[in-house]
Amino acid sequence: GAGVSQTPSNKVTxxxxxxxxxxxxxSGHTALYWYRQSLGQGPExxxxxxxTGAADDSGLPNDRFFAVRPEGSVSTLKIQRTxxxxxxxxxxxxxxxxxxxxxxxxEGSRLTVL
Amino acid sequence: xxxxxxxxxxxxxxxxxxxAFNCTYSNSASQSFFWYRQDCRKEPKLLMSVYSSGNEDxxxxxxxxxxxxxxxxxxxxxxxxxxxxxxxxxxxxGNEKLxxxxxxxxxxxx
Numbered sequence: 001g002a003g004v005s006q007t008p009s010n011k012v013t014x015x016x017x018x019x020x021x022x023x024x025x026x027s028g029h030t031a032l033y034w035y036r037q038s039l040g041q042g043p044e045x046x047x048x049x050x051x052t053g054a055a056d057d058s059g060l061p062n063d064r065f066f067a068v069r070p071e072g073s074v075s076t077l078k079i080q081r082t083x084x085x086x087x088x089x090x091x092x093x094x095x096x097x098x099x100x101x102x103x104x105x106x107e108g109s110r111l112t113v114l
Numbered sequence: 115x116x117x118x119x120x121x122x123x124x125x126x127x128x129x130x131x132x133x134a135f136n137c138t139y140s141n142s143a144s145q146s147f148f149w150y151r152q153d154c155r156k157e158p159k160l161l162m163s164v165y166s167s168g169n170e171d172x173x174x175x176x177x178x179x180x181x182x183x184x185x186x187x188x189x190x191x192x193x194x195x196x197x198x199x200x201x202x203x204x205x206x207x208g209n210e211k212l213x214x215x216x217x218x219x220x221x222x223x224x
Binding site for chain 2: 031033035040041042043044045048050055056058059091098101102103105106107108
């Protein structure tokens with residue numbers, strides 16, 4: 001399809017494990033965002049890419065979280081030594097240029113840490 | 115204090131009624147404002163931008179009050195399909211990051 005694609009849609013892992021979540025943005029969109037959303041809360045900003053570079057990573061909660069976008073398209077969010085508190089829906093969004101306010105979100109990757 | 119605050123609701127409103135909810139933001143440098151809609155277990159989608167002079171899109175009216183730092187969303191003649199969570203979103207000058215509120219849950223009752 002032509003929308004933002006995220007894989008896996010569901011991931012169950014054990015505390016302490018490493019997890020990678022993938023985002024394939026809409027073709028041609030230069031801006032890519034990662035958010036996470038817990039039940040009953042709004043999306044919480046994690047990181048924003050403009051092209052290949054992380055323009056704003058101020059939302060990453062700690063150094064266990066890292067994200068890359070090496071070719072300016074697909075992005076991977078990496079979480080090391082997962083904790084139960086990391087359980088949430090991780091949402092990826094893309095935008096044509098950034099700054100327009102219209103983000104196109106994927107359906108999210110639901111992460112459960114046991 | 116959260117940067118963007120909303121009454122989480124839920125608002126339970128009969129079909130055909132008018133409903134309004136507000137959102138307040140703490141940063142006076144906030145530049146752009148939006149309402150997003152999120153259906154249960156779905157991703158958020160842009161509903162409308164909010165302009166300084168206020169703007170309307172069909173049954174939906176958005177308004178901005180910079181002096182009091184709040185934005186509002188009014189829904190007229192509410193439909194069952196309007197049931198969703200409405201998220202208030204703010205960006206700050208020189209920053210591409212969109213900050214979301216916690217959302218206001220709306221249920222339209224037949």
